[in-house]
Amino acid sequence: MLRILVLLFFISAAALGQDGQPLAYLEEINDAYEPVLKQQWEFARALAQGQPADLIDKQRTSLLGEIREARNEIRRMPPHRGNSALRDSVVRFLDISYDVVREDYARIVDMERISRDSYDKMETYLRAQEEAYVRMSAAARAMKKSEEEFAKKFGIRLVNSDDKFAQKLKELNDTFGYYNRIYLTFFNAYQQELQMFRAVEKQEADAINAERRTLEAMAQTGLESLERAGAYKGDRTLKSAAAENLRFYQDEASVRLQPMVDYYLSLKELKTLKGKLDSESSADQRKILTDRYNELVRGINDSARNLDELSEQLNDERAMHLDKWNRVSESFLRKFIE
Secondary structure, eight states: OOOOOOOOOOEEEEEOSSOOHHHHHHHHHHHHHHHHHHHHHHHHHHHHTTOOHHHHHHHHHHHHHHHHHHHHHHHTSOOBTTBOHHHHHHHHHHHHHHHIIIIIHHHHHHHHHHGGGOHHHHHHHHHHHHHHHHHHHHHHHHHHHHHHHHHHHTTEEEEEOIIIIIHHHHHHHHHHHHHHHHHHHHHHHHHHHHHHHHHHHTTOHHHHHHHHHHHHHHHHHHHHHHHHHOOBTTBOHHHHHHHHHHHHHHHIIIIITHHHHHHHHHHHHHHHHHHHHHHOOOHHHHHHHHHHHHHHHHHHHHHHHHHHHHHHHHHHHHHHHHHHHHHHHHHHHHHHOO
16 A cells, blocks of 8 residues: 655635635635645645556646646636745645656655665655655645635635545545555565575574574564554554564564474484484494484484475465455555545
């Protein structure tokens, strides 16, 4: 899921003086960029809810066209009584909106494709979204300030319609602030488990032990972090799903992977014994080594059968927990991003 960071707000106005021209000018500008704000919200919501890439790209292209049209229309408007600050601030906001949608979001979408390769890439991906928000937020604050100054100069009372777009945006950013904290806590352990199984694939018992100790500690730290995170507006489903995965990783690393480590240690010992047998000349010593060798072979054969069952169990449980995480994540975002 992408964290979508845009700043949307509408201004409605009521005239305090008798001259209605400044109000008409302000409303004309608002009417020009209102469609952009609506489409920005639809684009943000589609991204947040993980809509298909082709739909996202289509919406992005349409939004770019909408921004261009509004920007050109507002740019052609004359200053009001020699005052161009309002017009220029809205144009700057639309300029930055265009750059963010065209460049930053394109880069963010590209980064999303590789973000799951590592924790560092995921952090970089999320940081890029934060930087996009900073750019949009600064431009929007400047635009809002210009609107307030314009209204004050010409005797217009502004009424913020926070009940719609601005409020929705605030809720979106609050939701993703929480979501990303939980997600990174889960994702850190998820990546470490992958690292642990790379050691398993290489059949390196010492490396497996090192990686599983790291995973166990990481899962414990993550669980403590989740405990501090609390619920989101009374909803504990996301942190609970993350905690279930972390408890699985913790149990897998601390207990259930031990037979696998023992198996690879036995294989390592078997290889060492074979080398000793090949070079041993004493009959008595060869018998001792042979007995131990045969004992190891029997144990390894038994362990191999048990490991097949263990691997299947772990795979099934892992899939169950990950599936729940995905379902809960989607439900959580849909619940709080309407």
